[in-house]
Amino acid sequence: MTVRSPSxxxxxxxxxxxxxxxxxVRALARRDYRIRVAVRRPELAGxxxxxxxxxxxxxxxxNIRNAASVAAAARDSHVLINLVGILFERSRQRFNAxxxxxxxxVALAAAAHGARMVHVSAIGADADSPSHYARSKAExxxxxxxxxPTATIMRPSILFGPExxxxxxxxxxxxxxxxxxxxxxxxxxxQPVFVGDVAAAIADAVDGKARNGTIYELGGQxxxxxxxxxxxxxxxxERKRLLxxxxxxxxxxxxxxxxxxxxxxxxxxxxxxxxxxxxxxxxAKTEGRTLAAFGIEPEPIETIVPSYLWRFRKTGQFRSHAA
Numbered sequence: 001m002t003v004r005s006p007s008x009x010x011x012x013x014x015x016x017x018x019x020x021x022x023x024x025v026r027a028l029a030r031r032d033y034r035i036r037v038a039v040r041r042p043e044l045a046g047x048x049x050x051x052x053x054x055x056x057x058x059x060x061x062x063n064i065r066n067a068a069s070v071a072a073a074a075r076d077s078h079v080l081i082n083l084v085g086i087l088f089e090r091s092r093q094r095f096n097a098x099x100x101x102x103x104x105x106v107a108l109a110a111a112a113h114g115a116r117m118v119h120v121s122a123i124g125a126d127a128d129s130p131s132h133y134a135r136s137k138a139e140x141x142x143x144x145x146x147x148x149p150t151a152t153i154m155r156p157s158i159l160f161g162p163e164x165x166x167x168x169x170x171x172x173x174x175x176x177x178x179x180x181x182x183x184x185x186x187x188x189x190x191q192p193v194f195v196g197d198v199a200a201a202i203a204d205a206v207d208g209k210a211r212n213g214t215i216y217e218l219g220g221q222x223x224x225x226x227x228x229x230x231x232x233x234x235x236x237x238e239r240k241r242l243l244x245x246x247x248x249x250x251x252x253x254x255x256x257x258x259x260x261x262x263x264x265x266x267x268x269x270x271x272x273x274x275x276x277x278x279x280x281x282x283x284a285k286t287e288g289r290t291l292a293a294f295g296i297e298p299e300p301i302e303t304i305v306p307s308y309l310w311r312f313r314k315t316g317q318f319r320s321h322a323a
Contacts, residue, residue, distance in 0.1 A: 186227030
């Protein structure tokens, strides 16, 4: 097998303009890989250009639901990375079409071009889950491994970072609302992981440091309950709000209406997800399928999140001091 230098290696990143995508592109660019970013709207991916050298990053049009465009974006690539995912369904953007069919198309393209593949799934992927999101993620993993058995699969927990959709969302809600909901009492456990750490692990996999045909579970340094995370948000933005426990059945009823918002605060499917802990499994730890396998020490939320949630404080970056 011919060993290529990063500058001779073309990596196609499907969904590379999103939250995780821009961090993956940055990590690959720093390692001198040639990067093709495959997205639905290439004209909106201009923000990626400054992440690399002139000509190093190139955006092309591809729709994960269109097999021909997926295959075209894979041409001459040595590694394919699939980051495409949705949190709720809208119009033709369905879990089955985006997660399952889309992932299979990328895997088939990888097999056809003799390319390696890294597929990003999610902790909580479960074929027997009542959540359609979780089932579609599990089915995607099955189809990827069937089409490209040497693929590496990454399952991150909730991602945090400057543009995240978790801490930013609840901080914004706390700025407007007198209370924050604790769905299911706030007992569900999470292991938030820094987006930069996940991007580094994916780049390591491109480097060849991951085991073929292996599922890695990527979690942060600490495990927190949902209630603890809400308390952390309030402490960080220096606001006092009520934390109101909401039983799952009541949350499901409310989500029936909230799901029709342009960007839903909550959907019935997400309520189902909240019934199960979102943490790295003991089996993954025992088998060395975590961030530790790449020598990555996870960043704790305390060192990163305050650096971007300060804007939700009453005085912004300026703290008031008692005389």
